[in-house]
Amino acid sequence: xxxxxxxxxxxxxxxxxxxxxxxxxxxxxxxxxxxxxxxxxxxxxxxxxxxxxxxxxxxxxxxxxxxxxxxxxxxxxxxxxxxxxxxxxxxxxxxxxxxxxxxxxxxxxxxxxxxxxxxxxxxxxxxxxxxxxxxxxxxxxxxxxxxxxxxxxxxxxxxxxxxxxxxxxxxxxxxxxxxxxxxxxxxxxxxxxxxxxxxxxxxxxxxxxxxxxxxxxxxxxxxxxxxxxxxxxxxxxxxxxxxxxxxxxxxxxxxxxxxxxxxxxxxxxxxxxxxxxxxxxxxxxxxxxxxxxxxxxxxxxxxxxxxxxxxxxxxxxxxxxxxxxxxxxxxxxxxxxxxxxxxxxxxxxxxxxxxxxxxxxxxxxxxxxxxxxxxxxxxx
Numbered sequence: 001x002x003x004x005x006x007x008x009x010x011x012x013x014x015x016x017x018x019x020x021x022x023x024x025x026x027x028x029x030x031x032x033x034x035x036x037x038x039x040x041x042x043x044x045x046x047x048x049x050x051x052x053x054x055x056x057x058x059x060x061x062x063x064x065x066x067x068x069x070x071x072x073x074x075x076x077x078x079x080x081x082x083x084x085x086x087x088x089x090x091x092x093x094x095x096x097x098x099x100x101x102x103x104x105x106x107x108x109x110x111x112x113x114x115x116x117x118x119x120x121x122x123x124x125x126x127x128x129x130x131x132x133x134x135x136x137x138x139x140x141x142x143x144x145x146x147x148x149x150x151x152x153x154x155x156x157x158x159x160x161x162x163x164x165x166x167x168x169x170x171x172x173x174x175x176x177x178x179x180x181x182x183x184x185x186x187x188x189x190x191x192x193x194x195x196x197x198x199x200x201x202x203x204x205x206x207x208x209x210x211x212x213x214x215x216x217x218x219x220x221x222x223x224x225x226x227x228x229x230x231x232x233x234x235x236x237x238x239x240x241x242x243x244x245x246x247x248x249x250x251x252x253x254x255x256x257x258x259x260x261x262x263x264x265x266x267x268x269x270x271x272x273x274x275x276x277x278x279x280x281x282x283x284x285x286x287x288x289x290x291x292x293x294x295x296x297x298x299x300x301x302x303x304x305x306x307x308x309x310x311x312x313x314x315x316x317x318x319x320x321x322x323x324x325x326x327x328x329x330x331x332x333x334x335x336x337x338x339x340x341x342x343x344x345x346x347x348x349x350x351x352x353x354x355x356x357x358x359x360x361x362x363x364x365x366x367x368x369x370x371x372x373x374x375x376x377x378x379x380x
Contacts, residue, residue: 016242020049036073040066047084051091052204054244054281060088079105083129086136091245093284093321095136102133124165127157131172139285141324143180143361150176163200170196171205174212179325181365186216207237211250218257228257248278249286252293259297267297288318288326292333299337308337328354328366335373348377 023046030038043066050059063085070077082105089098106129130153137146150173157169170193177186193209196202214230217223231254238247251274258267271294278287291314299307311334318327331354335347355370362371 020046023049036069039069040074040077043069044080044084047088051084051087052245053242054247054277054283056088056091056245056282060085060092063088079108079125079129083125083132086129087132090132090136091285092282093287093317093323095140095285095322098132098136099140102129102136105129106133124157124162124168127153127165128168130156131169134172134176138176138179139321139323139325141328141358141361143325143364143367145360146176147180147182163196164202167193167196167200167202167205171208174208178212178215180361183216183219186212190216204241204243207234207241207243210234210237211253215253215257218253218260225261228254228261228263231257244277244281246283246286248274248281248283248290250274251277252286252290255293255297259293259300264297264300268301271297284317284321285323286326288314288321288323288330291317292326292330295330295333304337308334311337324354324357325366328358328370332366332369332373335377339377344377348374351377 023042027039027042027046030042043062047059047062047066050056050062063081066081067078067085070081082101086098086101086105089095089101130149134146134149134153137143137149150169153169154166154173157165170189173189174186174193177183177189190209190213193205194213197206197209210230211234214227214234217227218231231250235247235250235254238244238250251270255267255270255274258264258270271290274290275287275294277283278290291310295307295310295314298304298310311330314330315327315334318324318330331351335351338344338347338350351370351374355367355374358367361367
């Protein structure tokens with residue numbers, strides 16, 4: 001079982017296949033020894049490996065085994081398995097399933113985890129639950145609720161309590177602020193994550209801080225190409241440590257930055273890679289947004305009909321998965337195309353229908369864009 005102990009802290013090193021082999025060997029030993037505790041520990045680590053390397057279906061299957069063993073032999077481990085199952089569901093675009101699972105868990109008293117996570121599953125289950133929930137909330141169209149959830153999680157996961165739990169919270173806070181256009185908050189979280197990674201050597205999170213720092217810089221029209229190079233470096237570092245989850249989304253942001261600087265060929269190559277990777281890994285959580293970026297590049301090439309078709313797919317997938325926030329972004333882009341085709345009435349009707357589904361977040365950047373578009377399309 002020392003094989004497991006040698007491979008469990010995979011957050012501090014690359015997610016290489018030999019690491020998975022060591023964990024599987026440890027699982028085999030634990031199974032032969034009929035040791036429920038270490039079977040669960042090994043299955044938890046194996047599922048984490050799959051989730052971080054983009055193997056979400058494999059991770060989900062491993063978690064199903066974890067939950068079955070925990071239910072029969074140690075029900076106290078069930079919340080850990082449930083939270084990670086929700087993470088797999090999130091990545092696969094099963095947002096309603098993830099929301100229901102996390103909401104059900106949230107109603108349980110998980111205070112008995114206080115302290116125990118330090119020796120068992122390495123991170124605070126309650127904090128991880130809230131972090132994942134904040135992303136589900138944002139995607140489903142509740143950006144203000146998501147921001148409050150993330151803020152409470154960061155406050156709970158104070159660095160003096162447990163450094164890995166605090167690192168997890170920052171890892172989720174950075175993209176959440178970036179998506180909502182809260183750039184000052186995002187920069188603050190990036191700076192905190194950068195310092196925390198240096199302090200504790202959690203190398204798997206170093207490219208996260210690098211990426212969002214560069215993505216913020218690229219939003220500025222005055223920024224040069226250095227921020228694009230930094231995005232490239234972050235993507236390359238993700239790949240070098242085999243941290244492939246979310247890589248389709250990262251490539252989509254890179255493609256957007258390249259397009260905004262006139263590098264259309266490079267942007268098209270990046271977005272083709274993004275779409276292929278997101279589809280291969282089944283990452284439907286971000287595929288609508290990746291398709292939206294692909295459509296913007298097609299339009300820049302003058303392929304307007306192709307762009308419309310891609311946006312149609314993005315809208316359909318976003319509606320199917322319940323990702324209202326991505327659906328709004330795709331609708332904004334499609335409305336611009338329809339306006340250029342003298343179809344303002346159709347554009348306004350489509351946008352108004354989606355905009356009215358939101359009950360909060362009207363100060364966030366995407367909803368403000370929509371409000372301005374609707375105002376410009378209002379009848380004279």
